[in-house]
Amino acid sequence: MNILSWPLRILLFLGSVVVFTIISQCIRKRRIQLKDGIFWVAFGFLLILVSVFPVLAIWASSILGIQSPSNCVFLILIFLLGCHQFFLTIRISRLEIKNNQLVQNIAIYRKLEDEEKHHEKENMLLFR
């Protein structure tokens, strides 16, 4: 069947509405940084585009040689989410490294500071 079914179009549309509401809530309550909201706004926009203009999906599926347009939609969404998750993994990994370094350095500076204080105390006693 070379069309996008109505139930699927409605589902895609509702999906985009959900994405937009959640993301606008998060931005309003400052729960995410603006730069992180861009992906989801674009993602929601893509869902609306496909649900309103199914001809886009039909066109893409004919180019890619995928029989059913709905499969083409799924493939593109999975690909986008996969990319996003990959970059998230990199970010989390980097963040964890930075966080570890921070925690370790704080602990070492505290220790060195303690030692210095201890030294000062000893010197004071010596000079007395």
Add this chain to the structure above:
Amino acid sequence: MSVLIIIPAYNEEKNLKRVIPRLQQVCPQFDYVVVNDGSMDGTEDVCRQNGYPCISLPTNQGIAGAVRTGMKYASQKGYDMALQFDADGQHLPEYIPDMVDCMEREHCDVVIGSRYIGEKRPFSIRTVGAKLISAAIWLTTGKHLSDPTSGMRLYDKRVVEQFIRDENSAPEPDTLSYLFRLGADIREVKVEMADRVEGCSYLTPGNASKYMIQMLMSICVFQWFRDRKGML
């Protein structure tokens, strides 16, 4: 040559009171530092009350982060060697001088305290895991280690700097195989280990299989991609 004994401790208040006095008594010539890895129990209080030198991490980092913290401290203080020593009483301080002697005599980069050198390993799930890791290291580097999972290891300054430079160098067997590839000289010295008295091991069956998969993947697959320029 100066040695710093690094003792990572996570919720070890009971063991520390036993282990540290013994270490002080047997090896008074070596400095040591307890790295409290964000413990929830009184590990930090025990150190303060008894005057044990202690670095306290504000959050839990895991064994690798705790050892790395100790190494950063050793590097800042200019120590020549750093020894990783368990807080749970499994490692016996009697064998530390042997390991230090070996490093001073042979000028090698790492000395591992091996339970199995020159004798057959007793059969258990644990030793099967160790054997698998040994085999993986042998297959990929051609070098033989009888006890790669031993946590009692002595590192020289060069390797300490390597650990600080490279976040992926954790005090685990995969790093030993990586160090072999970097041309490091790794020796083994015979030690005995005691059974744990207090507390429980980190190595639950779930953790153990995760650990095995991680180690084998790292030794057999990731090592091929790791950057060797500017390391060690």
